[in-house]
Amino acid sequence: MTKSKLLEGLMQEMANSKKQTVKQQKIIQTAIELFAEKGYANTSTAEIAKQAEVAEGTIFKHYGTKDRLLLSIIVPYLKEIFPSMADEVIGEIMGRNIATFDEFLKGFFTNRIQFFNENKEIFQVLVKEFIYNQELRNELFPYFSENVLLRFGKIFDHFQERGELENIPRERVMKMLFTFIGGFFVSRFVILTDYTITEEEIDDAVRFVMNGLRG
Amino acid sequence: MTKSKLLEGLMQEMANSKKQTVKQQKIIQTAIELFAEKGYANTSTAEIAKQAEVAEGTIFKHYGTKDRLLLSIIVPYLKEIFPSMADEVIGEIMGRNIATFDEFLKGFFTNRIQFFNENKEIFQVLVKEFIYNQELRNELFPYFSENVLLRFGKIFDHFQERGELENIPRERVMKMLFTFIGGFFVSRFVILTDYTITEEEIDDAVRFVMNGLRG
Amino acid sequence: MTKSKLLEGLMQEMANSKKQTVKQQKIIQTAIELFAEKGYANTSTAEIAKQAEVAEGTIFKHYGTKDRLLLSIIVPYLKEIFPSMADEVIGEIMGRNIATFDEFLKGFFTNRIQFFNENKEIFQVLVKEFIYNQELRNELFPYFSENVLLRFGKIFDHFQERGELENIPRERVMKMLFTFIGGFFVSRFVILTDYTITEEEIDDAVRFVMNGLRG
Amino acid sequence: MTKSKLLEGLMQEMANSKKQTVKQQKIIQTAIELFAEKGYANTSTAEIAKQAEVAEGTIFKHYGTKDRLLLSIIVPYLKEIFPSMADEVIGEIMGRNIATFDEFLKGFFTNRIQFFNENKEIFQVLVKEFIYNQELRNELFPYFSENVLLRFGKIFDHFQERGELENIPRERVMKMLFTFIGGFFVSRFVILTDYTITEEEIDDAVRFVMNGLRG
DNA sequence: GATGAATGAGACTTCATTCAT
DNA sequence: TATGAATGAAGTCTCATTCAT
Structure with missing residues (x-):
């Protein structure tokens, strides 16, 4: 969560990106639930992966970092x-x-x-x-x-x-x-x-x- | 942050406890600053210890867990x-x-x-x-x-x-x-x-x- | 080492689990040697990791806790x-x-x-x-x-x-x-x-x- | 628990030493109970001190190290x-x-x-x-x-x-x-x-x- | 003799992240 | 695309021990 002005860039990027796979949807949905319940800082990517029935690596394949996963939820x-x-x-x-x-x-x-x-x-x-x-x-x-x-x-x-x-x-x-x-x-x-x-x-x-x- | 009804108990306990040492005061003061700035979850006890110029063990000697340090700030x-x-x-x-x-x-x-x-x-x-x-x-x-x-x-x-x-x-x-x-x-x-x-x-x-x- | 009746459960679990990786075998082998020599309580996971030429995290990835590492040795x-x-x-x-x-x-x-x-x-x-x-x-x-x-x-x-x-x-x-x-x-x-x-x-x-x- | 031949020396030393204070007796008695129940390695000096209603420092005043406390029990x-x-x-x-x-x-x-x-x-x-x-x-x-x-x-x-x-x-x-x-x-x-x-x-x-x- | 505050090394564990498959 | 084994830094916490009082 360091770089600035990434909001604009991210919005662009998302607009251009292909549509989500099924796994991506599950990841986002699960992350929303867990972040909402316990907060971003208290939710581990392992927990998201498990509950989304996805390998932990898959999260990082798509979102790169946990930070960007959060922004992928918030920005749209x-x-x-x-x-x-x-x-x-x-x-x-x-x-x-x-x-x-x-x-x-x-x-x-x-x-x-x-x-x-x-x-x-x-x-x-x-x-x-x-x-x-x-x-x-x-x-x-x-x-x-x-x-x-x-x-x-x-x-x-x-x-x-x-x-x-x-x-x-x-x-x-x-x-x-x-x-x-x-x-x-x-x-x-x-x-x-x-x-x-x-x-x-x-x-x-x-x-x-x-x-x-x-x- | 698991046990319930600990608020009452903690209030009692604090009322009974001896007065703080200088180091305790520094710990509490530093913890307040850091928790306020970055949130409890994003502040490590190591960081508190360093900034309070205290050994990390000292924090746990006095407050047992990080949770209780938080409550020691909030409760009074x-x-x-x-x-x-x-x-x-x-x-x-x-x-x-x-x-x-x-x-x-x-x-x-x-x-x-x-x-x-x-x-x-x-x-x-x-x-x-x-x-x-x-x-x-x-x-x-x-x-x-x-x-x-x-x-x-x-x-x-x-x-x-x-x-x-x-x-x-x-x-x-x-x-x-x-x-x-x-x-x-x-x-x-x-x-x-x-x-x-x-x-x-x-x-x-x-x-x-x-x-x-x-x- | 708190929960009871975990022996049965663990046996089931092990029967179902995939086969060990090479690193897992090294971990188990090293843990056996060290536990045998110095006892469980006197052996640190850091020591096991070092001697098994494995990251300490790897032990916990596979066995979750030191307790379960011990049981993973004993149970089979x-x-x-x-x-x-x-x-x-x-x-x-x-x-x-x-x-x-x-x-x-x-x-x-x-x-x-x-x-x-x-x-x-x-x-x-x-x-x-x-x-x-x-x-x-x-x-x-x-x-x-x-x-x-x-x-x-x-x-x-x-x-x-x-x-x-x-x-x-x-x-x-x-x-x-x-x-x-x-x-x-x-x-x-x-x-x-x-x-x-x-x-x-x-x-x-x-x-x-x-x-x-x-x- | 490193030095060798300390058994003999310790026996001498104990024979020569003054008789125990009340606190010493409580320490020894408590240590015996706890070591017997949970083993030496799983018993902390803090626990002994607390249960013996003695300051932790007192244990070390009398026995120097936890090792010597164990030997003070075993040797006589x-x-x-x-x-x-x-x-x-x-x-x-x-x-x-x-x-x-x-x-x-x-x-x-x-x-x-x-x-x-x-x-x-x-x-x-x-x-x-x-x-x-x-x-x-x-x-x-x-x-x-x-x-x-x-x-x-x-x-x-x-x-x-x-x-x-x-x-x-x-x-x-x-x-x-x-x-x-x-x-x-x-x-x-x-x-x-x-x-x-x-x-x-x-x-x-x-x-x-x-x-x-x-x- | 006794205390208890303080220490810092080291314990177990969690975690985001990488990478070969 | 997806996996999951592996990592190592960093986290919380424990512990024997020291020392000023």
Whole structure:
């Protein structure tokens, strides 16, 4: 986990690479499960190999190092975690039927909850390593800033231009917003792993945030 | 990190134990720094020993296992992290000059921010391992529920009885509150390690929460 | 050396396992020599690795723990040490040409002396650990009772039915017999490691036992 | 356990030394128990210290090394294990009322069984280490030959001169005798630690030996 | 005489990684 | 592509022993 800027390179590389073999799929799936459960540092490649019913050498044939195995899990996920959603949502906002920030927030929560539910374990891996692993954090930060903060900013601007969320100091309030959103997803998906989020709770969250912002 | 219910036992044990030697203090201090920086799993006892200018054996003479070294850091801190504060605050509320939930929240944030600033690294260790280490999480959860949730609940009740925070579904709203508070402290002290919290931001946070709750 | 009943399991496991690599053979051979000479507890895996010209990790790759290395030496030997011989001898007695207990005893001594001479070191390991290691003793005792005492008892019965060894309290006399046999093999093969047993001494031993029994 | 001829020196030294303190007694007693149970190599000085309720340093203050602690247990016992008995018995034979080798053997077994019962654990330590520890065996062998074999030989001669045990090749038969005696005491006191020897069994043993010898 | 903190060599074991097949 | 034997560095931990108090 030493080289920098490898995220970009890796994304390129993955885009170009052939499609996975069956063994590769098993390796990735098993690694996700184990990394999510016990963390990257506490999971040995031997354990992954055994549980994936694959020779240990096979892992290294495909991924070279354990580090790159981790990135092979995280990187393709990164592209989906915010951007795709953001683009989607931005499309909806601009074009169609999302008129208020309330609606946007509700859509955002609903959409992401569904996405994280479908990829809970990868999200756990990502969060755990993001917090635990200094090097990875340094790697991910610029990516995160660029893709998440920026787009969210734009959306925020959009609604301010429309007359919503007026007279609010954007930077300061967005911090509060992200603080809550981060706390929400991490607590529900990483810490309380068996938690189920209800429709009602989404409404609570949206209301909490909206009131907080408007204050 | 296998045996359960060792928290209680360890607390007893520590209360009874003689006071630390100079070397012990150096070990603990160094371990805190390294665990905070790189995480427990990525820090070797050899590294701790070297940086603490102590023989590796000395660590094990005093703490037996690396696990127990971690707990020797976390456990004494746990007792201070919430209860003491809560008791203090409860005293202030009941007796003296805290009249509103706003005031309480502001006091809480101010007080804990100071405390975590003074113990930033231990807090980082605690949070990182809480998220990373399943076993430790299981160990800490009951303690957390009992000491944090319970006391907060009482305080909440207190203000509801006084007429504040009326007509609010306590359980649901407290969840939002904790979500925000958790997100706030973790992001500021664990992720953004060089962040400085201003007076202004505390006010933002209090306002955000109060509006969120009242809504 | 903690889990019980692992003997049976290990036997199964070994029967199923692939055949040894060259390195494994060197490891086992070297371990036998060193354990025989200095005892299991006084032999380090580093020493075994060095003398076997193998990386220390290789030992653990194959045998997992030092304990299992010891058992990997002892277990396959156990199956040969008595049962096979007993079956052979029983066959001879029943079918062919062993008519008297004298003959049987002489055959037994001769056969086992040859066997132990060919496997002197493993026998030394077995005896030393049997005496030294409480856990191993508990593990081996039931096996020993079942395979050795039982078969010997049957043979004894056989000759009593034929009219030999009459009027002798079987249990009490067999104790004396085993006492002598045990003393004989342990002293000659484990304590006096350079001792050579002559034909004459075998006769002495048989005569000593036969007289002792008949008395 | 390196230096040779230290047995003699140690005996002198012990004879000259002051009498033991209370702590020393506890150390020795605890060490005997632990060495008997688990063997010298598997017992740490830390464990002895803890169980003896003594600081680890105290053990080394008194005994210098763990080796010398072992010898401090074995050496005083050695002087009693055969010589004293032999002298006693020789006295009885010469002067008083032991007329036959039968009687002598019965006396010998009875006397030594009582002695070993009273010092079972030290005997276990002695035997286990004698078998396990090459260096100690080399140390003890000459002592054993001189004190045990020699005296036994004299006694044997005595009875042969009296007309008993005639026409028997002394060397060969004494080997059988020692083989049995060794097997008897080791099996009963070291291997079958909870065994109780009955009067009847002593008679069996004497009869077995006498017949064996006379044959 | 007794303590117990401290040591550092060395024990067993784990691990990511390599490479011949 | 896949294997799995082999590696050796590094990890945690144990131990007999020393020494200042």
